Amino acid sequence: MPERQPTLDIVTPFWNEAASAEGFARLLLELETEVSRRFGFATRKILIDDGSVDDSAARFAEALGGEWEIVRLSRNFGKEVAVLAGLDRTCGDMVLIMDADLQHSLEVSLKLIGELVENPDVDVVYARTNREGASWKRSQSAKLFYSLINSSQRFDIPENAGDFRVMRGTVARALTKLRDKRRFNKGLYAWAGFRHKAVTYTPGQRVSGTSKWSRLNLLAFSMEGFASFSVLPLRILSLSGLAVALAGGIYGLKVFFEVFFYGIAVPGYPSLLVAIVVLGGFNLALLGLIGEYVWVALSESKDRPVYIVRDIVSGAGEQKPDA
Known part of the structure; x- marks a missing residue:
């Protein structure tokens, strides 16, 4: 009986990223090729349209190749929730979470996957942002935030770690059980435990558009973290x-x-x-x-649902309502 080919699911939330669709589709094609060649994994792409008001979903559907699906949410629920919606659709042996704005590069993605493949005792490999070029005020504010939120905790939230990470399928399935409505993914990743390893990287420049995170949004996000994980x-x-x-x-x-x-x-x-x-x-x-x-x-x-799916567009171009 032939051995089953291991699979990698790529989860990507996006909101109004039409301008990045073609470039990101090319990146995924290169990533799929390299993952197959180096590690022997079959790749499945899961994109989550977090209530975009432009034609992002259509642009991605036109540009993507291979096996993919786009989960369109009924409105903008926020990136934290969109990541959960993607994890809910995964069934692979490994799951990679990355953004569609091309700041998460092919090289770093392959490095994360390689670290997880080569270290069977590690469950999650996450990318830690290099803040050497950040302003003194911003870097010190980040250090203060993490030192405060990690005080008197039984677990530590890693500094400068985001959603860019690869995990084993068992970890992804465990994270889907955490149905917090007010989500702070950095805290949820740390709370869930498992064995983690960090890889430091420098994010690439955005190809188009501007960051969705203003200072006010970051402040509100920080308050969300404190209210969810710290007294x-x-x-x-x-x-x-x-x-x-x-x-x-x-x-x-x-x-x-x-x-x-x-x-x-x-x-x-x-x-x-x-x-x-x-x-x-x-x-x-x-x-x-x-x-x-x-x-x-x-x-x-x-006890409302964390999100609502409008429909799902598959690789064949077929639209179907959420089951």
Whole structure:
């Protein structure tokens, strides 16, 4: 009986990437050829259209070759959810996640796959972004974020690691069981465990368009991570509240001694106004932070589907509704 050929599934989420379709299709063709030649894997491509408003899906359908399918979501659910939608469609021995904007190169993809093939004790090989060219402010902000979110955890979220990674099929199937509505994939990858290995790389330049991640989006994404995986912000504010209460008690004792032992008049309106402003701002910040955690809990408790599929376009060009 002939030995079954191992398979590699390539998962790629995209949103409004029509300009990159032809270039990315060529990259996938080269990757498919090299994966077959070097490792003997058959390749299957799974693209997820995350609610694009341009003709991205049609452009990809025209350009792709080999075995492929495009899963079109009913609206834009976000990249984190689109990755899950792709993992749900996988059945291969290995799964590679990469972007369609051509910043994830052929060479690095082959290196990731090679590391996983050559190291049977490793379950996941992920690409760690080289931040040497980043500004000091951005690099220090990233270090602060990871040091805070990893504090008091039983697992560590690797710094500068994204979705660009290859994993064994068992890992991909395990990740599909994590149905968080408010998803922070970096934390989910780390929480799931398994044995990881990092490969440092420098992302290529975007061929067209601009990054979908603005500073405001990155800030919101960071808050999503804290609300999903860390109680540290609540503890910091709790300790700050204790510090404010202690400072208020010390100030009260100071006023008591000044009035009763030295006859010094107590400053009234200015000190009262400062106390109201400080405590009021502190309470509003705490209320907003608690609201973030409550919103995450509320989203999970509604038990809505993580995403909805509009239809699936297969390699034969056939359109069919989601089963």
